[in-house]
Amino acid sequence: ELGPLEDWQIERKYDGIRGQIIVRDNTLFVWSRGEDLLTEKFKEFHSLAQVLPGGTVIDGEILPMKDGQYLPFHVMQTRIGRKNVTAKALKDAPLVMVCYDILEYNAADIRHMSMQERRNILEQLLDMVNGSYPEFLLIISPVLNCSNWQEVAQVRETSRDNYCEGLMLKR
Numbered sequence: 001e002l003g004p005l006e007d008w009q010i011e012r013k014y015d016g017i018r019g020q021i022i023v024r025d026n027t028l029f030v031w032s033r034g035e036d037l038l039t040e041k042f043k044e045f046h047s048l049a050q051v052l053p054g055g056t057v058i059d060g061e062i063l064p065m066k067d068g069q070y071l072p073f074h075v076m077q078t079r080i081g082r083k084n085v086t087a088k089a090l091k092d093a094p095l096v097m098v099c100y101d102i103l104e105y106n107a108a109d110i111r112h113m114s115m116q117e118r119r120n121i122l123e124q125l126l127d128m129v130n131g132s133y134p135e136f137l138l139i140i141s142p143v144l145n146c147s148n149w150q151e152v153a154q155v156r157e158t159s160r161d162n163y164c165e166g167l168m169l170k171r
Helices: 043-050 073-080 087-092 115-132 149-157
Strands: 009-014 017-024 027-032 056-066 095-105 138-140 164-170
Touching: 009 056, 017 043, 017 095, 027 043, 043 095, 056 073, 073 087, 095 115, 115 138, 149 164
Parallel strands: 095 138
Antiparallel strands: 009 164, 017 027, 017 056, 056 095
C-alpha cells in the first residue's frame, strides 16, 4: 500500500524525548515536543551555543548514552524530575541527541528544501561540530537499508532490542 520501498527513507524511532535544539543570538534552547523548555535539564548541550551557527534548529531524539551504548529511557527519567542536575546525574545518565532533521540553518527556514537536501546540510554540520568538538554528541540518525517491505517489518520487530519505539518512514 505504501508503494515502492525506494521512495522511502527508513530510520529508527528511538525511545527518548523528542525535541529541538535551537540556537538564537548565541543562546541555546532545548524544547520538548510537548513545548516544555528543558535547557537547564540538559546541560551537556549548553556549549553548542558557541559552536552551532545562529539560527539553527535541529529536530531529534534526546536519549541517554554511555560508553557508546544507548541506555533505557528510565535512566534519563532520573534526571528529568530533579530540581538540580548534579554531577553524579550527568555522569550516570549522559545524553546525546540523535538528529532526525534540520529545520533552520544560518537563520533561514529550510523546510521547503527536500528531505535529502536538508539531510546533506545536517550531515555536513554534524561532521563539522563532531570533528572539531568531539565531546558534543550529536549523532545523525542512521538510514536503514532494507530490500523489501517484509524486511522492514522484521527490522521493526527488533525495535525494543535497540531501545527504540519502532521505525519512522519518511518520504
